[in-house]
Every structure is written in structure tokens, then in C-alpha cells.
Amino acid sequence: MKTVSWMNFKEELERRIREIENIIQAYLPREKGFQKTVIEAMNYSILAGGKRLRPLFMKETYDMMGGGGKEIEPFLAAMEMVHTYSLIHDDLPAMDNDEYRRGRKTTHVMYGEAMAILAGDGLLNLAFETAAKAFQMGDDPARVGRALALFAGKAGIYGMIGGQTADIEAEEKGGITEELLLFIHENKTAALIQSAMMTGAILAGASDRDVDRLEKIGYNIGVAFQIQDDILDVTGKTEILGKPVGSDEKNNKITYVTIKGLKQAQADQRALSEEAIALLGSFGRRNLFLEKLVEDLVTRNK
Numbered sequence: 111m112k113t114v115s116w117m118n119f120k121e122e123l124e125r126r127i128r129e130i131e132n133i134i135q136a137y138l139p140r141e142k143g144f145q146k147t148v149i150e151a152m153n154y155s156i157l158a159g160g161k162r163l164r165p166l167f168m169k170e171t172y173d174m175m176g177g178g179g180k181e182i183e184p185f186l187a188a189m190e191m192v193h194t195y196s197l198i199h200d201d202l203p204a205m206d207n208d209e210y211r212r213g214r215k216t217t218h219v220m221y222g223e224a225m226a227i228l229a230g231d232g233l234l235n236l237a238f239e240t241a242a243k244a245f246q247m248g249d250d251p252a253r254v255g256r257a258l259a260l261f262a263g264k265a266g267i268y269g270m271i272g273g274q275t276a277d278i279e280a281e282e283k284g285g286i287t288e289e290l291l292l293f294i295h296e297n298k299t300a301a302l303i304q305s306a307m308m309t310g311a312i313l314a315g316a317s318d319r320d321v322d323r324l325e326k327i328g329y330n331i332g333v334a335f336q337i338q339d340d341i342l343d344v345t346g347k348t349e350i351l352g353k354p355v356g357s358d359e360k361n362n363k364i365t366y367v368t369i370k371g372l373k374q375a376q377a378d379q380r381a382l383s384e385e386a387i388a389l390l391g392s393f394g395r396r397n398l399f400l401e402k403l404v405e406d407l408v409t410r411n412k
Contacts (some may be wrong), residue, residue, distance in 0.1 A: 113198065117293050119403075119406070120179050120209050121393070122399060123403070125391050126166060126399075127166070128188075130162045130165045130166060130169065133163075133183050133187055133397060133406045134156065134165070134188070135185050135264060136150075136183075137184065137187035137236075137240050138156065138187075139152070147221065148225060148228045148229055149232070151221040151225050151228070151229035151336045152215065152229045152232050152233050153216055154220060154221070154229075155190065155194050155197070155198050155217045155233070156190060156194045156233065159213075159214075160190075160210045160212060162190060163403075164189045164303060164305075164306040165186040165306065165402075166188050167229045167306040167307050167310070168185060168186055168189055168306035168310040169182060169402040170311055170397050170403065171306070171310035171311050171397075172306040172311070172314045173314075174395055174396070175311045175315070175316040176315065176395060177314030177315070177362060178311055179249075179397070180248075181244040181247040181248070182244075182310065182313050183244075184240045184241050184242075184243040184244045185244060185257065185261065185309055185310075186245070188237040188240045189261075189302070189305070190239035191234070191240065192233070192237045192270075192302065193302060195231070195232075195233035195234045196215045197219075198216075198226055198229055199226075199231065200274075201216040201217065202216065202218050203228075204280070206347050207316070209337075214324065216355075217229055217369060219231075219365075220275055229273075230411075231352075234265075238262070240262060241258055242258065244313070248313070250315070252403060253313060256312050257309045257312040257313050260305065260312065261280060262401035264302060264304055265305065267352060269297055269305070270297060270301045272297045273294050273295075273298030273299070274297075276294050276297070277294045277298055280294065280330070280364075286364040286369075287369075288366075288370070291364065291365075291366060291369065295332060295336040296333060297376070299332040299335060300328055300329050300332020300333055300335075303328040303331050303332045303335075304328030304332070305328075308321050308324050308325055308328065309325060311324050318403075320393070323389060325329075326367070327386045327389050329347065329388035331382075331383075331386050331404055331407065331408065334379050334383045334408040334409060335384040335408060336376060337366045337367075337379040337382070338379055338409075338410065340367045341372065343365070344372055345372070355391075366378075381406070382408075383405070383408040383409065386404055387401055389404055
């Protein structure tokens with residue numbers, strides 16, 4: 111099997127992120143008119159940086175499943191809009207009350223709480239307006255419609271918002287069970303990864319069986335990602351993580367490590383990761399870059 115070296119992967123990752131960045135910027139609104147301030151806040155938030163992982167997962171899955179058109183591009187931008195809106199709202203005083211994200215002041219600190227709420231709302235609405243442009247760019251509108259429906263569902267009450275709801279209530283009430291914690295991880299984190307991979311596959315014309323397999327892969331990636339976060343809070347080093355370690359314990363936060371113990375959490379994380387990579391490698395057309403991207407994500411040390 112051909113391998114992807116670390117240096118080649120890192121350079122290729124940076125190149126593909128730049129391509130995603132260019133697509134995202136092409137769909138952003140111009141900062142003018144009486145609504146200029148909210149547009150500035152929207153653009154400030156989405157251009158704050160980030161790994162663009164979800165659009166990357168979408169594009170790489172689309173390519174792996176044989177896609178070759180332009181209808182994927184508005185969905186790539188829309189995916190990052192949905193992700194960014196969720197971060198704006200997560201940072202609000204009523205939620206996590208964070209003042210910094212990615213080394214910059216959060217949207218509500220820069221523009222005020224009301225404008226931050228509107229910026230999140232604006233990005234969510236713009237995401238669907240943008241994704242709908244794919245109807246004019248492909249030759250199979252039914253396929254675009256199916257992708258759009260799945261994209262909406264995974265971001266909503268049976269996906270990301272449902273997970274966020276359960277997370278907020280769990281923090282208020284306490285007593286998180288393993289079942290509830292996995293529900294939160296599956297919906298709050300994994301749902302958008304599932305959405306990215308499944309949407310990319312649907313737009314490429316993948317079979318129902320392959321789309322279902324990608325839903326399983328997205329689940330594994332998302333849950334493994336969150337378990338790794340919990341593990342790093344115990345085993346990581348502050349200078350590598352860029353944040354204090356042990357914060358979960360200090361805040362009495364129930365995590366996967368709290369429930370299962372460090373050794374079992376590491377074993378479960380490894381099993382989820384290995385299964386995701388093995389499933390990715392089982393498709394007729396392999397994407398070695400995507401396999402390396404997943405491996406890098408779930409084995410990260412920060």
C-alpha cells in the first residue's frame with residue numbers, strides 16, 4: 111500500500127486548506143448597506159481561521175466516491191458557515207461565555223451580544239441559501255435535494271442542536287451516564303462530520319450502502335475525537351495543548367475518562383479510530399490523504 115509521509119501530508123494539507131479557504135471566501139457577503147455591521151461580524155467569525163476539517167472531509171469523500179463537478183463547492187462553504195455559527199453561539203454569555211477563540215476575541219466581545227446572536231443567525235441562514243446554489247450547478251437536482259435534506263437534519267434537533275441541548279441540561283442537572291455522554295458526543299460533534307462525509311458521498315452519486323458506511327465512519331471519528339480531548343486533559347502537557355491540563359477535574363466535569371477510566375478510554379478511542387480507518391480503506395476507490403487526515407486527527411496531542 112502506498113503511504114503518505116508526514117512532510118508530504120502536511121504540505122498537501124496546507125494546500126487543500128487554501129483551496130477550501132478560497133471557496134469559502136467566494137460565497138461570503140460584501141460588507142455594505144444598513145446591515146453592514148452584522149455582515150462584518152459574520153465575516154470576522156468565519157475568517158478567524160481554523161482547520162476547515164468539515165469541508166475537507168466533505169471534499170475528500172466526494173472525490174473518493176468519484177465526484178467531479180462543481181456542485182460540491184457551495185456545500186463546502188455552507189458547512190463551514192454552519193460550524194462557525196455554532197461556535198459564535200457556543201461562546202455567548204448564556205452558553206460557555208468564552209472571551210477568546212483561536213487567539214482572537216470572540217464575536218460577542220467584539221460586536222456585542224445582540225450582534226453576535228444575529229451573526230450566528232445570519233450564517234445559519236446564509237448556509238442554506240449558499241447550499242441551494244448547487245441546484246444550478248449539477249445535472250442531478252434530486253441528488254442535490256437529498257444532500258440538502260441530510261445536511262439540514264444533521265445540523266438540527268436530531269443532530270448538533272440536539273447534542274448541545276443534552277449537554278447544557280446535563281451540566282445543569284449533573285449525573286451524566288455513559289449513554290448520555292455518547293449521545294452528546296455523537297450529536298454535538300460527530301453529526302457534522304457525518305454530515306460532511308455523507309453529503310459529499312450523496313453529491314458524488316454513492317450508493318445507499320456506502321452512505322450508511324460513511325455515517326458509521328463519521329460517528330467513530332467524532333466520538334474518538336472527543337474521547338481524545340478527554341484523555342489529553344489528563345495526560346497532555348500545557349505547553350503543547352495551549353491550555354491548562356486537568357481543567358475537567360477542577361470543574362467537576364464528567365468525561366469519558368471519568369466514567370470509564372484512563373486505560374479503558376484509551377482502548378476505546380484506539381478501537382474507534384482503527385475501525386474508522388479500516389472502513390475507509392475498504393472502499394473500492396481509496397483516498398490515502400483522507401485516511402491520513404483521520405489518523406492525524408484522532409491521534410493528535412493538542
